[in-house]
Amino acid sequence: MFKRVTSLLLIMTLVLTLGVGCSTSGKKQENKKQGAKNKGQVRVGMVTDVGGVNDQSFNQSAWEGLQRAEKELGIKASYQESKQDADYIPNLETLLDGDNDLIWGIGYKVGDALREAAESNPDQKYAIVDYSYGDKTPENVVGVVFKAEQSSFLVGYIAGKMSQTGKVGFVGGIKSNIIDGFDYGYHAGVAYANKLTNKGVQVLRQYAESFDNPAKGKAIANSMYQQGADIVFHAAGGVGDGVIESAKEQGKYAIGVDRDQNYLAPDNVITSAMKRVDVGIYDLVKALKEGKFEGGKTIVYGLEHNAVDIAPTSNKHVPKEILDEVEKLKKDIVDGKINVPNDEKTYKDYLNTLK
Template sequence: MKKRLLALLLIGILVFTVVGCSKSETPADTDEPTEVDDSGEAEDTPAEEPLKIAMVTDEGGVHDQSFNQSAWESLQQAEEDLGVKVDYVESQQDADFAPNFETLLDAGNDLIWGIGFKLSDAVRDAAEANPDQKYAIIDFSYGDETPDNVVGVVFKAEQPSFLVGYIAGKMTETNTIGFIGGIAGDVIWGFDYGFQAGVQYAAKELGKEIKVLNQYAESFSDVAKGKAIATQMYQQGADIVFHAAGDVGTGVIEAAKEQDKWAIGVDRDQNYLAPDNVLTSAMKRVDVGIYNIVKDLTEGKFPGGETIVYGLADGGAVDIAPTSDKHVPKEILDEVEELKQMIIDGEIDVPFNEETYIEYIKALE
């Protein structure tokens, strides 16, 4: 009897040892442990979340046919190409800037853009209050005081403006040309004085005087005001009017259509707005600047504390519109190509404000 009990006891110990060993073994083909949820079922490792990029517009909004629209289209292209998630908030007035940045911060965006120099104070204040958040701004540089979490993107707008001014000077039949600006300041002065410089360069070549009418709308969104100013200029004898005024320029182009005159677009190729009346456009490729920064961010790079500057030498970020050959004679376009190279080589130093314009005119005489 004792022998039988001893045998059963030994069998029980042996079974327990085998079962215990089998439970402790890790499968040989498993490199890492599998995560298990509370129900005991295996979970897949969650996919990495896409970067979130958003922008705050000025009062022009994303349908301004100008730089806000170009900015938004650039983010949409980045979403398609780079897999980022994009959004925007429109501002109706300056007082909207700060709360709009707060809204996009609360939404968890990785990079928040301010579109236009009018947002410079709001971007700086937001960046200083949130040093771990990345910001970027179009058309403004903080210079040596740029916060480490901010990048500025600016354009030498005077350069393409010089080129379209030259075209206008060569093609005017009345020797009167107009310029309509949005809100006066460094950015729009670049368009203004660069354009006037190009006109006067052409006038000197032709040996004649060309008058440039000049007025600011003090708005980037008042379409009706743009149309009224342009109509008045056409009635004063201008046959070509260049605008650098955001959605105000939509009114300028409408006036050109009604008066059967020429308009010159800005920021993007605006010929599609009036194919028979938009002579050319001074392109400032906001979309290029934004796309490049977003692409860098997806690659783990962010040039915080810096200002990125784009000019004619930087691969098409500024230029005249590709549709210019619809209305501008080939011989003038050939001359424009020569002028481009002269600007790139430093043979022509294009003015960007009143002081540099005065110096330019003295040198031109």
């Protein structure tokens, strides 16, 4: 009797073991099938920086580029929103687990996390906006950067020509090589206008040390307007929402960034230094779908690619004669007659050319 019971227990144990094994194997097989199904449609995901996908700035422009690719190229687009720097790595891992063919990091703050992810997953394709790894770019990564100094030069020229008080402002987000391009490009544009008008317009400058604090942006802009500035340009992501809100309340002018931000304050945003992140996103996704993705490099977009410019709504507030002058400046920049600075050293060199 004991032997019979023992035998039955052994048989039951064997059946249960086989059942569990079959269940696990079935789950793995289901996951493999799901992965194969996903590969039938190109999947592209992006990780925002802390400004969030609705920052009215470059994160939103990036998402618009992916949405366009989804509509026109038939890809599957998704995003992971970062609330703090610590979210970058887990968000990149989430997109990796989601079987995406290409994973984007939006903004230079994602740079270190994306490099780590790329080196850990050499078979996964990655891309990043506003960051270049130079000659150390991993073979599975493409950097996409923009000559933001060029569009900033143009809006700086507009500010210098239009200022009635002799003071304009610049509000930066967090100090970096990327924001330096906006900063010194804007200063250079004002300086070029000063050369032509002899108005001696001064630029007030302050950094918010944030990209997602509109209250800080509003406080800085309020201070600048109180000091006599009548036009303030921001390159600060979500912080810029506060700058524009201040312009509305103070009845002053503001200059937007990355996207045409006139819609945020139609009577106050006179122009924007556009950086077409959406163009860079779309172009690389198109190359990916066509099998032309080439990693290990950085792609640079400028005026010659129609990827930076002033906003199309600029004609609402900027006089035609100034806009005509801007068109000539664009040509001079593309032709190399004007070398727009993008940092402190090149700015000092540039000032010497104006003497």
